[in-house]
Amino acid sequence: MKLSEFIYKNFIFIDVQADSKKNVFKILGNIFSKKNKDLSSLIIDKLNERERLGSTSVGNGIAIPHTKVDGIKETQVIFLKLKNGVDFSASDGKKIDLIFSIIAPENSESDHLLILSSISNFIRKKEKVDRLRGSATINEIQFLFSKI
Numbered sequence: 001m002k003l004s005e006f007i008y009k010n011f012i013f014i015d016v017q018a019d020s021k022k023n024v025f026k027i028l029g030n031i032f033s034k035k036n037k038d039l040s041s042l043i044i045d046k047l048n049e050r051e052r053l054g055s056t057s058v059g060n061g062i063a064i065p066h067t068k069v070d071g072i073k074e075t076q077v078i079f080l081k082l083k084n085g086v087d088f089s090a091s092d093g094k095k096i097d098l099i100f101s102i103i104a105p106e107n108s109e110s111d112h113l114l115i116l117s118s119i120s121n122f123i124r125k126k127e128k129v130d131r132l133r134g135s136a137t138i139n140e141i142q143f144l145f146s147k148i
Contacts, residue, residue: 001118003145007077007100012138012145014081021051021088021096024080028065028101031078039071043103057090062123064116066102075104075111077119079141081132098123098132 013031018024029044046067050056056065078101085095100119104112123129128144135141 001114002147003118003122004142006075006115006118007079007145009138009142011076011078012141013079014136014138014141015083016080017083018080018086019084021086022048024082024086024096024099025051025065027080028078028099028103032072032076032101032103039069042071043067043069047101055089055091057088057092057094057096058120058123059090059092059094060123060126060129061085061090061094061096062098062100062129063088063090063096064100064102064119066104066112066116068104068106068108068112070106072103072105075102075108075115077102077115079145081135081141098129 025044025047029040032043033039046069047065050067057063080099082097085097088096102112102115131144
C-alpha cells in the first residue's frame with residue numbers, strides 16, 4: 001500500500017512550527033477537526049492519553065502518534081515535517097522532526113493497522129527517510145509517497 005493512498009496532499013504540512021510534544025498534539029487536533037471543532041480537544045486528549053502509555057517515537061527522529069476517537073467516520077492520516085525537532089522522549093534520544101499521525105474511528109479494526117504497517121515499511125528504509133527530509137515542497141513529498 002503506497003502512502004499516497006491514505007496521506008492526501010491537503011494533509012501534508014511542511015515547516016511546521018512546534019516547540020513541544022503538547023504543541024504538536026494541539027496542531028494535529030486542530031487539523032484533524034477542521035470540519036468539527038468539538039473533536040479538537042477530544043483528539044488532543046486522546047493523543048496525550050496514548051502518549052502516556054509510552055512514546056510513539058519509533059526512532060531516527062520519527063514519531064507515529066495515533067489513537068481511536070468516537071465521532072469520526074474514517075481513518076485519517078496527517079504528515080507533519082517540523083521546522084525544528086521536538087522532544088518525544090525517544091528511546092534513541094533524538095528529537096522528532098517527522099510525524100505521521102493516525103486518527104481512527106473508535107470501532108476501527110484493521111485499516112489503521114494496515115496504514116501503520118505501510119508507514120513502518122516506508123520509514124525502515126534510510127534512503128527514503130533521507131529523501132523525505134530533503135524534500136522542500138508538499139508536491140515533492142506527495143510524489144515520494146506515491147512512488148514508494
